[in-house]
Amino acid sequence: MIIYNVTLNVDTDVAERWLAWMQDVHIPDVMQTGMFLDYRLCRVLAEEEGGLTYAVQYTCSDMDTYERYRDEFAPALQADTMKHFGGKFVAFRTLLEVVR
DSSP states (O other), X not given: OEEEXXXXXEOGGGHHHHHHHIIIIIHHHHHTTSOOSEEEEEEOOSOOSSXXXXXXXXXXXXXXXXHHHHHHTHHHHHHHHHHHXXXXXXXXXXXXXXXO
């Protein structure tokens, strides 16, 4: 099992609109690719200077599935996010392998 984790720091002035967009548009679009089994949206509980931090964790069955998502779907989905919120967030992506 693979977890694709995207940690995002979002500017405070767009955080509410960004969160609604993520829940109503972006995450459903990612899930509609059929590459992921489940997801979790979390707020990072840390004091941040300038913005709010969230982590979105998408679970897929194996690396081949993740790589297919990365190659076939991610570029367009990431471009759409940039179109709506470019310059208002930074993202850091991590892959995790579930060992237990």
